[in-house]
Amino acid sequence: MGEAMLAAVLRKRLSTPQGIIVSDISDARRQYLAQKYGVSVTGENRTAASGADIIILAVKPQTLADAMAELKSTLKPKQLLLSIIAGAKIKTLRSGLRHRRIIRAMPNTPARIGEGITVWTATPQVMERHKKQAQSILAAMGHEIYTCDETHLDMATAVSGSGPAYFFYFVEALSAAATKLGFTPEVSQHLVLQTMSGATRLLQQSEKTPAELRRMVTSPGGTTAAAIQRLEEGKLAELVNKAVKAAYNRARELGK
Numbered sequence: 055m056g057e058a059m060l061a062a063v064l065r066k067r068l069s070t071p072q073g074i075i076v077s078d079i080s081d082a083r084r085q086y087l088a089q090k091y092g093v094s095v096t097g098e099n100r101t102a103a104s105g106a107d108i109i110i111l112a113v114k115p116q117t118l119a120d121a122m123a124e125l126k127s128t129l130k131p132k133q134l135l136l137s138i139i140a141g142a143k144i145k146t147l148r149s150g151l152r153h154r155r156i157i158r159a160m161p162n163t164p165a166r167i168g169e170g171i172t173v174w175t176a177t178p179q180v181m182e183r184h185k186k187q188a189q190s191i192l193a194a195m196g197h198e199i200y201t202c203d204e205t206h207l208d209m210a211t212a213v214s215g216s217g218p219a220y221f222f223y224f225v226e227a228l229s230a231a232a233t234k235l236g237f238t239p240e241v242s243q244h245l246v247l248q249t250m251s252g253a254t255r256l257l258q259q260s261e262k263t264p265a266e267l268r269r270m271v272t273s274p275g276g277t278t279a280a281a282i283q284r285l286e287e288g289k290l291a292e293l294v295n296k297a298v299k300a301a302y303n304r305a306r307e308l309g310k
């Protein structure tokens with residue numbers, strides 16, 4: 055995800071490669087990032103953070119404590135800290151880093167192709183200039199939605215943050231079903247992907263609701279009705295609700 059942000063910032067020319075220092079503990083990743091993007095690299099988080107105006111924290115939740123321990127004596131009050139770490143609350147970041155200017159954001163993986171969506175919030179201490187810059191960085195990855203309510207971040211984690219994987223899973227299941235009917239895996243994948251992107255565009259361009267569009271293709275006693283009946287018997291909507299709730303609870307657990 056950190057690489058997706060880096061690529062977006064450079065693609066939209068929000069910074070030059072010379073304006074960015076990436077810190078990563080992996081030597082192989084450092085070499086790859088330096089070569090691919092022309093940015094400076096370091097294995098020392100303090101080196102990357104010390105002269106920066108904006109610091110983006112993109113480590114896994116499990117390594118947050120280590121990263122905060124390293125950074126806390128380095129941060130200056132004027133710097134902006136932008137975290138994309140799932141579940142990491144502003145309160146945790148503020149006390150762990152002894153820092154007040156913080157933006158917490160929840161992007162998703164389509165950010166890699168500029169088609170992501172990010173929900174974000176900021177502490178009252180964040181300067182207007184920094185808010186605008188953060189908004190530009192997040193918009194470089196796709197859509198962005200600002201909220202003044204931090205609880206929306208864990209909610210967004212469960213819906214849009216983890217959401218791409220739900221669709222990938224459905225694509226896997228539908229492709230496998232198509233292959234079982236007798237299509238080759240390649241044709242199955244092609245049929246499913248184009249159906250998904252066509253359905254998405256139709257939804258976006260139509261003034262009708264998803265339920266209305268579904269009913270339009272579901273004639274009584276027809277083929278779609280037979281399939282939908284099975285999905286309803288299997289309580290798909292209830293299952294999706296349970297899945298989203300589980301992701302939401304996990305995001306809250308990670309924040310404890």
Ligand SMILES: NC(=O)c1ccc[n+]([C@@H]2O[C@H](COP(=O)([O-])OP(=O)(O)OC[C@H]3O[C@@H](n4cnc5c(N)ncnc54)[C@H](OP(=O)(O)O)[C@@H]3O)[C@@H](O)[C@H]2O)c1
Binds near residue numbers: 056099112113120215
């Ligand atoms: N993936 C998503 O869809 C998504 C969406 C929204 C938010 N997020 C959040 O984004 C964060 C990153 O997720 P990810 O999937 O991109 O994970 P990732 O691929 O593992 O990226 C984390 C990177 O940080 C490096 N790292 C680990 N410890 C470090 C340390 N102490 N100092 C400096 N660098 C360190 C890792 O190096 P190594 O590979 O060598 O360990 C890795 O390159 C997570 O907190 C996640 O919650 C992810």
